[in-house]
Amino acid sequence: MSNAPVxxxxxxxxxxxxxxxxxxxxxxxxxMGELATRIVADAIDNPEVRVIVxxxxxxxxCSGRDTTQLGTRANGESDFEYVRRAQNNRLAVMDAxxxxxxxxxxxxxxxxxxxxxxxxxxxxxxxxxxxxxEINYGLLPDTGGTQFISTLANPSRAKLMIMSGEVIGxxxxxxxxxxxxxxxxxxxxxxxxxxxxxxxxxxxxxLAMAKQMIxxxxxxxxxxxxxxxxxxxxxxxxxxxxxGAVRGEYAK
Numbered sequence: 001m002s003n004a005p006v007x008x009x010x011x012x013x014x015x016x017x018x019x020x021x022x023x024x025x026x027x028x029x030x031x032m033g034e035l036a037t038r039i040v041a042d043a044i045d046n047p048e049v050r051v052i053v054x055x056x057x058x059x060x061x062c063s064g065r066d067t068t069q070l071g072t073r074a075n076g077e078s079d080f081e082y083v084r085r086a087q088n089n090r091l092a093v094m095d096a097x098x099x100x101x102x103x104x105x106x107x108x109x110x111x112x113x114x115x116x117x118x119x120x121x122x123x124x125x126x127x128x129x130x131x132x133x134e135i136n137y138g139l140l141p142d143t144g145g146t147q148f149i150s151t152l153a154n155p156s157r158a159k160l161m162i163m164s165g166e167v168i169g170x171x172x173x174x175x176x177x178x179x180x181x182x183x184x185x186x187x188x189x190x191x192x193x194x195x196x197x198x199x200x201x202x203x204x205x206x207l208a209m210a211k212q213m214i215x216x217x218x219x220x221x222x223x224x225x226x227x228x229x230x231x232x233x234x235x236x237x238x239x240x241x242x243x244g245a246v247r248g249e250y251a252k
Contacts, residue, residue, distance in 0.1 A: 002020070005020055005032035006018065006019060006039050008043070010048060013048065013049065013201075014049075014050070014051050014196040015046065015052050016052075017039055017043065017054050019032065019036065019054075019055070019056045019057065019061075019062055021057075022057045022058025022060075025056075025059065025060035025107050026056040026061065026063060027063045028064060028066055028111060028112070029066040030066075033086075033089075037089050040052070040089075041092065044098065049098065050200040051099050051197075052096065052100045052101070053100075053101045053102075054100065054102050054115065055104075055189070059105065059106045059107075060105065060106030061103075061104045061112055062111070062113075063107045064109040079233070079237045083143070083230050083233050084230060087142070087143050087229075089143070090144050093118045094118055094222075097212075098207065099196075099199050099207055099211065101119060101192060102122045103123055103188060104123070104124040104179065105185060107129050108128060108131075109132075109133065113130050113132060114145045117144065117145070117152065120211060123180060123181045123182075124173065124174075125184070126185060127170070127185055128170050128179065129167050129168075130167065130169075130173055131165065132145050132161050134165070135162060135164070139233065139240070140229065141162060142230060144222065144226050144229070146229055147221070147222040149162070149178065150225075151218045151222065152177045153176040154176075157176055
């Protein structure tokens, strides 16, 4: 297997994007984030790709931001520019005319969980552990977490997760609507591939229109909510800096 931090495979119309830092539970480094953005954009534009799958190599889907790079901004970006760019990556998945499926196992934390929640369908293994721990570090979700959880579960469950930072397991996640199906861990990859290949046989126009019509019921409010997340996170960063807090303990 390649050592690249993000891999891509196209089989039977299914473009699979694999986050490939298993030793770090696929934590998002700057390099990984930039490469994933390009690969997903290429998959969206590639007419041979009819369905996109996001997955993680190893034991976890994605553990969020790489803690070794916290507090840094590539190319002198401001906090505003950094968060806005991350939000645009989520919006690209949401706006894609193709179905995007998250294949989730192990940890999905912070930005990693938001990545999964931005997808159209989530199929998961029984060992999933979902968590939004930002509140414990003087931060808040900033790439759609408040909006996705409120929409998929409900506002009170969003408050429970975001205000407490607690871990949510497979049983609760399925009951709440945060994942759509649970399959045995050793069958997950094969099941998701088969499911995606079946979708790939459908009318591409029909899939795109179905996604657009269904998302019209909530996506406008989510976009406004993400703008509020952006503003709130800038305030939280400023508060942490004012009080001398060090950014370095949280995987976002």
